Amino acid sequence: MAWTMNTTAWAAIALVLIAAETFIPGAFLLWMGIAAAVVWLLVLLFPGLGVLAQVVLFVALSVVAVLAYLKWGRRRERPSDRPLLNRRAEQHVGRVVALDRAISGGQGRVKIDDAYWLVSGPELEAGTRVRIIAANGMVLEVQAVD
Structure with a gap:
């Protein structure tokens, strides 16, 4: 498990996406950052993985993660006790x-x-x-x- 340009890039992408979630709320960037972190781990474990395969994995994992959040994660949000607060x-x-x-x-x-x-x-x-x-x-x- 060696740090290469690919592993460094995926780690940086994951960190940037997860950090960007704090500035642009909506939970999409968080899940995309997690997908990038998974690709980073896969590139660490399988250093021969091609760049095209990495990008395809990232896109697929991002779509699955965001859809999973929309289906199951949003249902668990508590209703506001003051729904008219900003109205x-x-x-x-x-x-x-x-x-x-x-x-x-x-x-x-x-x-x-x-x-x-x-x-x-x-x-x-x-x-x-x-x-x-x-x-x-x-x-x-x-x-x-x-």
Whole structure:
């Protein structure tokens, strides 16, 4: 088991792919890095393995590893206890607030906590209590509360 150009290259590829996973999350590079590490071990054990065979092994192992992760690994992820954490507008759906600015031409404004939000809905006067029924981007859809 000697270190050759091929073994050094596969070790470097494996390290770069696994390290890149920390900067580009998504779990694909991790599994490709593991595939490169397996090819590195095979090249160490079988030094006569040709470059084409090494590349074919790497591609095949990468595809199998990523597909295996997608099939079995993702199922085990826990659901979030706060699914709306990074969806500020959607967090307000269902709340009842007063219009800060009348809805005119389909657009108005409400104040929620310390922030102003654009709203869309039917023509309503300022001060009318409205229920937020949906969020389209950063615009909240509202309807009058009966």
